[in-house]
Amino acid sequence: MDYIANEHRYETMDYRRCGRSGILLPAISLGLWHNFGNITPFGQQQQILRTAFDCGITHFDLANNYGPPYGEAERNFGIHMDRDWRPYRDQLIISTKAGYDMWPGPYGDHGSRKYLIASLDQSLKRMHLDYVDIFYHHRPDPDTPLEETCRALDQIVRSGKALYVGISNYQPEQAREAIRILRDLGTPCLIHQPSYSLLNRWIEQGLTDVLREEQVGCICFAPLQNGMLTGKYLHGLPADSRVAHDPRYLKPERALNEEILAKVAALNGIAQARGQKLSQMALQWVLRDPVVTSALIGASKPEQIIENVEAVHGAPFTREELDRIDAIVGK
Ligand SMILES: NC(=O)c1ccc[n+]([C@@H]2O[C@H](COP(=O)([O-])OP(=O)(O)OC[C@H]3O[C@@H](n4cnc5c(N)ncnc54)[C@H](OP(=O)(O)O)[C@@H]3O)[C@@H](O)[C@H]2O)c1
Secondary structure (H helix, E strand, O other), rough: OOOOOOOOOOOOEEEEOOOOOEEEEOOEEEEEOOOOOOOOOOOHHHHOOOOOOOOOOEEEEOOOOOOOOOHHHHHHHHHHHHHHHHHHHHOOEEEEEEEOOOOOOOOOOOOHHHHHHHHHHHHHHHHOOOOEEEEEEEEOOOOOOOOHHHHHHHHHHOOOOEEEEEOOOOOOOHHHHHHHHHHOOOOOOEEEEOOEEEEEHHOOOOHHHHHHHHHOOOEEEEEOOHHHHOOOOOOOOOOOOOHHOOOOOOOOOOOOOHHHHHHHHEEEEEEEEHHOOOOHHHHHHHHOOOOOEEEEEEOOOOHHHHHHHOOOOOOOOOHHHHHHHHHHHOO
């Protein structure tokens, strides 16, 4: 059936300015790393995307190697694009990335101009798009001069194949340098995409200061720590969880680690006292600092999205709650 978007979709989501730019991103964005490859039924993928947009999520995040197999999430997204999203293209921010291994040989990985430009051309073909809104260098490459990577990003914007560029997984000083080079080239860095969650606070050690000073946006990936911060592993291993159905990256020994589970249980107590789900509190927590533009979640079911977007309506944290959270997870 043809998709018609919920006409009230913009009424409940919070949109936050991305650094010093003209772009607003939804407080919650959706990533297609998991659940859009060849192990997830197409109809389920479609429902996840439709539900997200109906809830006001205007940003879908991909990468060349999302699958499985590599490229499959973009390939599927191309079909979704043709079926559902063409009429809404101008209401969407679609991103992709290159930086990890994608094809064999010396030109399918890292940060060369050769790789980035060829990879984006392939991504656009798979997604049936003329351009993406944001193209990222997916991870720093210690062996390619940063100038070369940044010049490739600049060329990509000038060629019209991306409207904006970003960096991902860069450490604070690498990020500052890339931001400076891109600014000098006349293509400002729109956004940084680092990992960040209650169980992973590395960006507070310098990166958030850099992004604040440079007025660059920040979209945090895995804010639910791959699902661990939903509390779903507190009572064993659910059959429909990521660990059970797609354990490529989240292994049982990590999800069921007793030390982590004790922290999750304590956090869950705070969320319950606040009258919200742990997932909602975890998302609200990463968004507490305005330097964070958006929390980039994954979802295996539409209901998870409906639950998660409620995070934007949570009561503000009290000082006491924040102190209790710090005491549980450490600073
Ligand atoms: N730049 C990078 O290097 C990089 C790296 C990793 C990810 N990313 C981006 O970040 C996105 C999100 O990563 P992620 O999927 O690991 O993030 P996440 O939001 O931490 O975890 C998402 C997973 O948690 C579970 N979940 C979500 N909401 C739930 C709820 N309300 N109740 C119960 N379970 C819930 C689902 O897994 P199950 O239901 O299957 O258990 C879902 O797939 C990716 O899609 C990608 O776009 C970027």
